[in-house]
Amino acid sequence: MSAPARPPRYWYEGQVPWHARLLSELYGGAIALRMRLFRLRLLRRIRIDRPVIVVGNLIAGGSGKTPLAIVLVERLRAAGWNPGIATRGYGRDEAGTPRWVDEATDPALGGDEPVLIARRTGVRVRADADRVAAARALVAAGCDIVVCDDGLQHYRLRRDIEIEVVDGRRRYGNGRLLPAGPLREPAARGDSCDFRVLNVGDDEIEAGFGEWPMRLVADRAQPLAGVRPMALSAFAGKRVHAVAGIGNPERFFDTLRSHDIAVVPHAFADHHRYVAEDLRFGSDLPVLMTEKDAVKCLAFASGRHFSVPVRAELPEAFWVALLDRVAALKPKA
Incomplete structure (x- = not known):
């Protein structure tokens, strides 16, 4: 279920219309069925021959995923990896056509966020609605680790590390599933992620237990x-x-x-x-x-x-913990 162009006010305050609550229940049932099919292995999860890190969120709309993906790529490269970005390229023309994206790609064809990532990082960026195909293309191009910008809900691609990004101000809104609220999945889904990053922006927001604060710096x-x-x-x-x-x-x-x-x-x-x-x-x-x-x-x-x-700044302890996890995924020589 796709989100509206602008979030309804009732996602964050006020009474939720009855029809939105009804559709939300149907949507929740569809999510539960899909997850059950994955648990029963009637839907397959596919592992590629390289580590996969997913940076995503549970709500429809922005939370700071892309700035985190950019700095993650930079940190991975500094640690000796050759990362590539797999992305859907939301809103692009010819969305069903896989495409390599670089800094010169028309955003109408490559998507605004993929073009931004390519401009900022210079790494290989593959836009494809099929995340498995995108990851395989990156590996074939020489990448030894794949970072998915968004994609927590794309379970077909098996991942090694999941990072949930949460907007510190809006959190999960009214806590309801689409379209009654902003959630793509139940909020409890975040508990299964390996890291939870709280985008505190310039607000005086404190991260809670198990949350890593991320500040987006603009100067x-x-x-x-x-x-x-x-x-x-x-x-x-x-x-x-x-x-x-x-x-x-x-x-x-x-x-x-x-x-x-x-x-x-x-x-x-x-x-x-x-x-x-x-x-x-x-x-x-x-x-x-x-x-x-x-x-x-x-x-x-x-x-x-x-x-x-903007640049994303996180505690150095976060990078130590994350890169230790990533290092353990490197194939033995």
Whole structure:
């Protein structure tokens, strides 16, 4: 079941309509049946000949998966691995056609998040609705470990490590399954994951027991029509148009406000496909947007348009624990 373009308010507060509760019960029954078929091995889980790490979440919408996948790839490479990214490439044209994605790929064909990952990391990125086929293609291309950006619910590909990413502010919303709430699976599913990462953003949120805090740090602004980045603090005390087509646009707006930037907010649906008209706001204020939005606006960007990249920071103890687990998966010489 797919999520609506913008989450209903009742996912997080207020009364849930009766028809949404009914559909949620039917959806929950379908999930339970599917899991039972996997447990009975009537549906197969397929193991590829390399370790697989899945970075995902339980709710529909963003939680910080992609920034974590990016830094995970960087850490794996620093530890001597040659990682590749397997992804569905949500919202791309020709979604049924497998595709290699690089920094020059049209986001309409490769998906906004895969193109962003390719631009930031330079690793092999394979977009394919069939995660098993994507993982096999990466292995054939020389990757010795596969990272799935999203995919907790894609059980056909057997995985070695699961990382659940949770939005620290919204958590699991009202705790209901789609479409009555934001959950793709029951919240208890997260207990079976190997690591739970809490995206605390710039909020004063404390991670609970068994949760690893992740902070998304933004301190630069990259001109879309230029080369040299500038400090985000250069916009302090100024008004800007802020553009966000992500799962939780308010998180981006609050990040800018935390730098004393006066925000004129423009929220679009997650994975929105921009046209030049979308960025014409009737004034010549600077336009700041997320990296995910920026990759779709390069063709018509001007000197007023900037992306604000974020980097994920986690405790060093998290990386020690994770990389120890990964090292144990390396084949014996």
